[in-house]
Amino acid sequence: MKMSPERGGAEGKEEGSRMASAALPEAEAVQPRNKGNFKYAFTCALCASMATIVLGYDVGVMSGASLYIKRDLQITDVQLEIMMGILSVYALIGSFLGARTSDWVGRRVTVVFAAAIFTTGSLLMGFAVNYAMLMVGRFVTGIGVGYAIMVAPVYTAEVSPASARGFLTSFTEVFINVGILLGYVSNYAFARLPFHLSWRVMLGIGAVPSALLALMVFGMPESPRWLVMKGRLADARAVLAKTSDTPEEAVERLDQIKAAAGIPRDLDGDVVVMPKTKGGQEKQVWKELIFSPSPAMRRILLAALGIHFFQQATGSDSVVLYSPRVFQSAGITVLIDGLFG
Structure with a gap:
């Protein structure tokens, strides 16, 4: 059975209206930044x-x-x-x-x-x-x-x-x-x-x-990550609530910090006992970070370390430290005499 163009167009508009209506509550649920x-x-x-x-x-x-x-x-x-x-x-x-x-x-x-x-x-x-x-x-x-x-x-x-x-x-x-x-x-x-x-x-x-x-x-306030590391979840939750854009972000950040600290997601309370970690676990993390990072982490490391290395390699601090002596050696003595009075 062939559908007429008018009917097809009407149904397309109705479908678009339903999709827009369905997306409206979701858009309204997104809260603006506090x-x-x-x-x-x-x-x-x-x-x-x-x-x-x-x-x-x-x-x-x-x-x-x-x-x-x-x-x-x-x-x-x-x-x-x-x-x-x-x-x-x-x-x-x-x-x-x-x-x-x-x-x-x-x-x-x-x-x-x-x-x-x-x-x-x-x-x-x-x-x-x-x-x-x-x-x-x-x-x-x-x-x-x-x-x-x-x-x-x-x-x-x-x-x-x-x-x-x-x-x-x-x-x-x-x-x-x-x-x-x-x-x-x-x-x-x-x-x-x-x-x-x-x-x-x-x-x-x-x-x-x-x-x-x-x-x-x-x-x-104290850093929320450090508070979680010490098992002080209530204090961390309070800080995150004050420094996050939305309540949902505060919950998400807390879950991420707990996961990084080795705290089970379902372990929730004002103060929790931190799980004991083996002494070699921290060393293993450093080994993975330095010797076998993921491709994304490798790019981050190269960018971060590269920026700081080349910033110092330019010798900008030396220029600041020795500029008065450079001026003096170049024969610009008016400024030096002005400094000494």
């Missing part, structure tokens, strides 16, 4: 990312302070270069220590540790009376920088909703550059002081932003 939750997650990420200011400040302030240090302490070029470049080695040690500390006491407390260590290092450098004491201050400062650059992006990623995670984790790099700017401002602000005092104030004043950071951290 702006209040986004603001809360934004604030938490902002506060945590401010920890990386300490790295930028040290790089920026040392570029100008080095001129005064060399003149005041009468040190050689080699000693000066060691003092300026050794921070990266100390920061590497601090990042390894910070990783263990953050798993032990939590991400938030680790940020406080980072701020406290950097504050101590800044004061040691500010009150240094000789090169040896200055190097001790550099060591302590480097450990604090390592703690900060490790924990800030970890906390930010763990507290951020999926829709804004990439945006919020970029704050760590933003605040490194803010710190460099503050270091330059410090150079300019205290350049008119006597040269034996100016560099001490430039370095010592770095304790102020790190001390303020330590106070701000107490208004931040």
Whole structure:
């Protein structure tokens, strides 16, 4: 039996109407992003990312302070270069220590540790009376920088909703550059002081932003992932409810974290006993990640490691650290004389 075009067209319209009607409740079920939750997650990420200011400040302030240090302490070029470049080695040690500390006491407390260590290092450098004491201050400062650059992006990623995670984790790099700017401002602000005092104030004043950071951290929640690792599901659920776009996302994020922590999906309560894991299980995870990752994970690793490697390979920190001395060697003495007054 042949169907007329008019009848076929009418039935097609009816079918389209039924499909649209069926899709309408589903579309209405999609909830818009909770702006209040986004603001809360934004604030938490902002506060945590401010920890990386300490790295930028040290790089920026040392570029100008080095001129005064060399003149005041009468040190050689080699000693000066060691003092300026050794921070990266100390920061590497601090990042390894910070990783263990953050798993032990939590991400938030680790940020406080980072701020406290950097504050101590800044004061040691500010009150240094000789090169040896200055190097001790550099060591302590480097450990604090390592703690900060490790924990800030970890906390930010763990507290951020999926829709804004990439945006919020970029704050760590933003605040490194803010710190460099503050270091330059410090150079300019205290350049008119006597040269034996100016560099001490430039370095010592770095304790102020790190001390303020330590106070701000107490208004931040703990990382939901760390809370789950400690079996505190109720606390993790509360944090996720405040930092997720929708209630459904909060539930999904909690399930994913529980699965990663080895907690059965049906195990639900305010506080649960974490399943015991064998000592070699963590090593096995690292082996799989490094030696036999999935194709998707391999691309992620290459992108992440490649970006950071080539960023440092450009020597951008060296340009910042040595630019005043480069200007001086190039014969641009007006700016240098202006710094020294």
